[in-house]
Amino acid sequence: MTGQRAGGVGVNFGDVGVSFAAPQAPREVLRGVTFQAAAGEILALVGRSGCGKSTLLNLAAGLGAPSAGQIRFTAPPRIGYVFQDARLLPWLTLARNLELVCPPEFHPDIPAALARVGLAGRGDDLPAQLSLGMAQRAAVARALVIRPDVLLLDEPCGALDELTAAELRAELAGLLRLQPATTLLVTHHPGEAVLLADRVLVLGGSPTRITQVLEVPLPRPRDPDDPAALPLLRELRGLLRAASPATDPVGAA
Numbered sequence: 001m002t003g004q005r006a007g008g009v010g011v012n013f014g015d016v017g018v019s020f021a022a023p024q025a026p027r028e029v030l031r032g033v034t035f036q037a038a039a040g041e042i043l044a045l046v047g048r049s050g051c052g053k054s055t056l057l058n059l060a061a062g063l064g065a066p067s068a069g070q071i072r073f074t075a076p077p078r079i080g081y082v083f084q085d086a087r088l089l090p091w092l093t094l095a096r097n098l099e100l101v102c103p104p105e106f107h108p109d110i111p112a113a114l115a116r117v118g119l120a121g122r123g124d125d126l127p128a129q130l131s132l133g134m135a136q137r138a139a140v141a142r143a144l145v146i147r148p149d150v151l152l153l154d155e156p157c158g159a160l161d162e163l164t165a166a167e168l169r170a171e172l173a174g175l176l177r178l179q180p181a182t183t184l185l186v187t188h189h190p191g192e193a194v195l196l197a198d199r200v201l202v203l204g205g206s207p208t209r210i211t212q213v214l215e216v217p218l219p220r221p222r223d224p225d226d227p228a229a230l231p232l233l234r235e236l237r238g239l240l241r242a243a244s245p246a247t248d249p250v251g252a253a
Ligand SMILES: Nc1ncnc2c1ncn2[C@@H]1O[C@H](COP(=O)(O)OP(=O)(O)OP(=O)(O)O)[C@@H](O)[C@H]1O
Pocket: 020, 021, 029, 047, 048, 049, 050, 051, 052, 053, 054, 055, 056
């Protein structure tokens, strides 16, 4: 297996702002977003739909540049990205899907990468032969096979039913212990944030900024039913509500 590079890679967002072109005037989506993810740290990003979470991951991936501020890595990173849907090419086998995104030196690792997500021996399957949950696990294998320094997870369980999502969450927790990476996890699920993250960045306001940072000081491995997590979950839900009050409250004039 090709080894993880020693030391890991940290990510620094410095005063990052994003505006998108709009018919009248540019629309400012994000302003003054500043945070550091230390090497190997898992940060969850939570906030109301449309607040700019995926935009932040795309900036980290280099898919677009910020309108203000900068994103810096402590060393040139290898980046793995898992999207909400698996985005497998349907005419290629799983193994070929993984080969497509990684340099040849990683190709011998593909069977083991698939096995680690419960897809041992399925490399010759076509995506259509997989359930949604299996396809998403293949997408996780595709991101991890390159032994990324930085892992971007954009609602990785968001398209799955709750049971399958809970299984994938537990698998992700195990995989990140096995193969640590500096991780930015976008999620709408407070339980997922508390299960996986070292810290949770709560995004809110208009334009969006970081309104709160919640430490998750629970030991690992974590249990999603751990009563010790309940106060944190309650606090996180409160922070989320405070960060993004409903824009159209029931009963408002
Ligand atoms: N390329 C783009 N051009 C114009 N507007 C964009 C572009 N990308 C994103 N936006 C807008 O920026 C805002 C933030 O989008 P983004 O997808 O980052 O939000 P999000 O928090 O990830 O949402 P969700 O939780 O629903 O996935 C949205 O209003 C979106 O319409």
